[in-house]
Amino acid sequence: MMRKLVGVIAGIAMTSMTWSPAEACGDKFLLVGRGVRFQRAYAAVHPANILIYARSTTDANRAIRDPQFHKTLRQAGHQLSVIEDATLFQHALRLSSFDIVLADLTEAPTIDPLVATSPSRPKALYVEYPTGSSKALAAQFLCELKAGDRVTRFLDRIEEEMKARRPQTAPTR
Secondary structure, three states, rough: OHHHHHHHHHHHHHHHHHOOOOOOOOHHHHOOOOOOHHHHOOOOOOEEEEEEOOOOEEEEEHHHOOOHHHHHHHHHOOEEEEOOHHHHHHHHHHHHOOOEEEHHHHHHHHHHHHHHHHOOOEEEEEOOOOOOOOHHHHHHHHOEOOOOOOHHHHHOOOOOOHHEEEEEOOOOO
């Protein structure tokens, strides 16, 4: 009996000296200072070359003019060009290759013909702002983005468009 008791006590003493808490997958992110911010964790699978047309005279363009928005797009892996002048915008579309054009919905009647004739055939994504005149334009031009949307909504929509632009390849067996 004494021999069993000494064995149990010795076993408990050995395990308590070598015991450490086991960390499950992901537990290391719960420790203070070791987390990953979502903006830094998001990486585009299909990076895009994006042209933002944001006229400086239009206050409604504030959402696509936001420097933090631009920073987040760059951190996700997208190339970004921001143009405020209509003439420079036309030259950029003719001379450079872009995948996506982001612009205010009120600019759509002007931009749509330019984007359609651009050699790189970018996809125009229009951003709707809460104004009375934008309802008629939203009905005429496909507008899936709103000024109040989270940045992740913009990133997801860009990713969807880039995925659709890539040629479909047959799976290899």
